[in-house]
Amino acid sequence: MIKLEKISVKFGGGLLSRKRAVYALRDITTDEITSSALLIGESGAGKTTLGKVILGLIKPSEGTYYYKGINVWKNKRKMLKIIRREIQYIAQDPFASFNPNKTVGESIGYVVKKYYGRKNYKERVIELLKSVGLSEREFYKYPHQLSGGQLQRANIARALVPNPKILVADEPTSMLDASLRLSIINLLANLIEKNDLKVIMITHDLGIAKYFYHKVKNVKGLILYKGRLVEEGDFLDILEKPLHPYTKFLKENIIDIASVNRDNQYIVSEEKLNENGCPFYPYCSFRVDICKNNFPPSKSINNRKVACYHYA
Numbered sequence: 001m002i003k004l005e006k007i008s009v010k011f012g013g014g015l016l017s018r019k020r021a022v023y024a025l026r027d028i029t030t031d032e033i034t035s036s037a038l039l040i041g042e043s044g045a046g047k048t049t050l051g052k053v054i055l056g057l058i059k060p061s062e063g064t065y066y067y068k069g070i071n072v073w074k075n076k077r078k079m080l081k082i083i084r085r086e087i088q089y090i091a092q093d094p095f096a097s098f099n100p101n102k103t104v105g106e107s108i109g110y111v112v113k114k115y116y117g118r119k120n121y122k123e124r125v126i127e128l129l130k131s132v133g134l135s136e137r138e139f140y141k142y143p144h145q146l147s148g149g150q151l152q153r154a155n156i157a158r159a160l161v162p163n164p165k166i167l168v169a170d171e172p173t174s175m176l177d178a179s180l181r182l183s184i185i186n187l188l189a190n191l192i193e194k195n196d197l198k199v200i201m202i203t204h205d206l207g208i209a210k211y212f213y214h215k216v217k218n219v220k221g222l223i224l225y226k227g228r229l230v231e232e233g234d235f236l237d238i239l240e241k242p243l244h245p246y247t248k249f250l251k252e253n254i255i256d257i258a259s260v261n262r263d264n265q266y267i268v269s270e271e272k273l274n275e276n277g278c279p280f281y282p283y284c285s286f287r288v289d290i291c292k293n294n295f296p297p298s299k300s301i302n303n304r305k306v307a308c309y310h311y312a
């Protein structure tokens with residue numbers, strides 16, 4: 001379905017910009033993604049940027065994005081039209097995703113009318129609301145009259161309007177109370193099972209990621225670190241037997257990557273990072289000289305891929 005080849009995304013550094021270009025993503029190559037997936041990484045790792053590349057919202061500065069085997073940006077008129085329909089986005093904050101002056105039914109109805117016309121649009125909206133565990137009552141409510149969890153359900157209902165093949169869910173539970181988080185994951189797992197749908201979930205919360213894996217099964221994990229893809233493979237396999245030193249660090253130290261504490265004993269060196277080197281170099285206890293200036297090529301090991309000279 002989705003294949004990324006040497007994708008880099010650079011921000012800034014234009015002719016009129018005083019700032020140096022920053023790579024949000026660097027040289028990302030994946031195997032074909034055919035299942036649901038988890039994009040894991042701490043803040044600034046490039047998760048959202050990668051999600052936007054997949055949604056066709058960001059044109060990579062370098063590299064090729066294939067959807068269904070077709071080079072998206074080489075065939076952009078046709079492919080972006082397909083992607084806009086088949087790949088939908090679930091944002092983190094459901095309150096920011098709805099117009100506060102319109103009822104939930106009107107907001108979802110707007111999208112229904114766009115795709116299917118006015119006829120029977122209300123019935124379609126109510127059916128969608130029911131498919132995400134809401135009821136007809138919610139059609140008439142304004143966003144502020146719903147809880148965060150209910151509104152996130154409505155957000156998911158709206159994303160389902162064009163009958164997408166993929167949902168890119170960007171931290172879909174992080175704005176919700178802990179008690180509601182699992183119910184949203186349950187809903188996504190349910191939709192995956194009942195529909196011909198895959199979810200690409202972006203998260204820094206390993207607890208949520210594990211729960212998603214156990215509900216959905218067959219979930220690919222993509223571990224990002226400072227714009228680089230460091231490990232790829234079955235998510236549980238990665239978590240149980242991490243190969244990359246960063247993934248090992250994650251497993252041993254933390255549940256929520258947002259709580260990474262850089263002042264712990266893991267830090268080996270404070271040396272300045274070379275842009276072309278491995279970004280984990282300063283913290284890595286397996287590092288060798290070459291890591292400093294050269295990011296390693298990805299190596300296949302038992303259905304996994306890891307970018308680390310330790311395995312070269």
Ligand SMILES: Nc1ncnc2c1ncn2[C@@H]1O[C@H](COP(=O)(O)OP(=O)(O)OP(=O)(O)O)[C@@H](O)[C@H]1O
Pocket residue numbers: 011012022023024041042043044045046047048049050204
């Ligand atoms: N529009 C932009 N202009 C300039 N820099 C950007 C832009 N969008 C993202 N970046 C930078 O690219 C890097 C990756 O950002 P991104 O939002 O993709 O990370 P993330 O893993 O999703 O982080 P978070 O979990 O904090 O959202 C960061 O250093 C960020 O500051």
